[in-house]
Amino acid sequence: MPAAIQAFHDPATGTVSYVVHDPATRRAAVIDPVLDYDAAAGRTSTRSADALLAHLHAHELNLQWVLETHAHADHLSAAPYLKQQAGGLIAIGEHIRGVQATFGRLFNRPVADDGFDRLLGDGERFHIGGIEATALLVPGHTPADLAYQVEDAVFVGDTLFMPDLGSARADFPGGDAGQLYRSMQRLLALPPETRLFVCHDYPAGREARWQTTVAAQRAANIHMRDGVGEAEFVTMRRARDATLGAPALMLPALQVNIRAGQLPPAEANGVAYLRIPLNALPNGRA
Numbered sequence: 001m002p003a004a005i006q007a008f009h010d011p012a013t014g015t016v017s018y019v020v021h022d023p024a025t026r027r028a029a030v031i032d033p034v035l036d037y038d039a040a041a042g043r044t045s046t047r048s049a050d051a052l053l054a055h056l057h058a059h060e061l062n063l064q065w066v067l068e069t070h071a072h073a074d075h076l077s078a079a080p081y082l083k084q085q086a087g088g089l090i091a092i093g094e095h096i097r098g099v100q101a102t103f104g105r106l107f108n109r110p111v112a113d114d115g116f117d118r119l120l121g122d123g124e125r126f127h128i129g130g131i132e133a134t135a136l137l138v139p140g141h142t143p144a145d146l147a148y149q150v151e152d153a154v155f156v157g158d159t160l161f162m163p164d165l166g167s168a169r170a171d172f173p174g175g176d177a178g179q180l181y182r183s184m185q186r187l188l189a190l191p192p193e194t195r196l197f198v199c200h201d202y203p204a205g206r207e208a209r210w211q212t213t214v215a216a217q218r219a220a221n222i223h224m225r226d227g228v229g230e231a232e233f234v235t236m237r238r239a240r241d242a243t244l245g246a247p248a249l250m251l252p253a254l255q256v257n258i259r260a261g262q263l264p265p266a267e268a269n270g271v272a273y274l275r276i277p278l279n280a281l282p283n284g285r286a
Helices: 047-058 079-086 096-106 177-188 214-220 230-241 250-257
Strands: 004-010 015-022 027-031 034-038 043-045 062-067 089-093 118-120 125-128 131-137 146-150 153-157 195-198 211-213
Touching: 004 047, 015 047, 015 125, 015 153, 015 195, 027 125, 034 047, 034 250, 047 079, 062 079, 062 125, 079 089, 131 177, 177 214, 177 230, 211 214
Parallel strands: 027 062, 062 089, 089 118, 153 195
Antiparallel strands: 004 015, 015 027, 034 043, 125 131, 131 146, 146 153, 195 211
């Protein structure tokens, strides 16, 4: 039986999380889970993650993996909470080490125990129950982005958006528009019928969507359709990125997500604190 896929869209951050499971063994992976965060109140909640757990429980699934496509800048990860509640290993791409070094310096908190159980290399294979999955290195948005291929489905993270939204920014530290172009080309070289599941959708005047195909992207992606060359894409992407401000939750999210979603330890008064570096980002952006 083919892998079963269930999507969960978080309107607050535009993030799409997925539960992928093997119907034969009832073993599952969660991809890119969200920890809800009210920045004004400085308060976290587990509403989105609890919906994932409810799905696992309702379908009698055993959580084997929590897979991160990259260290997200737009939401906090619920990976540790899911692991605590349901087990499983937290995995991300092996190039996270460079991202940790960069942002460890920014927050003046060198990364020691980062909470990741497995660092995956390009082309590395692993299993969700009896179903083989493959990690695909797709840098550009960040140096450490991975896509996950499971049978005819690929979970592309922020490498591609839906065709009418195009592509993600490439101006974070270590990001590179040329690399992003080549990573997208790698995905779009897959068979035309390959299903692509995006990590974000920001609908304007339509319902949220998250599933497309290689063929649909090649025909209609506003940034990367067939015929768009690397130089044209890089020029467009750099000009567009220059107009973008920092993501609203970037500073809270990155200091948590480079540690697999672990919140900072409580201080002597029993309260945990996030750090906000002042005047440390050029032009207010990463």
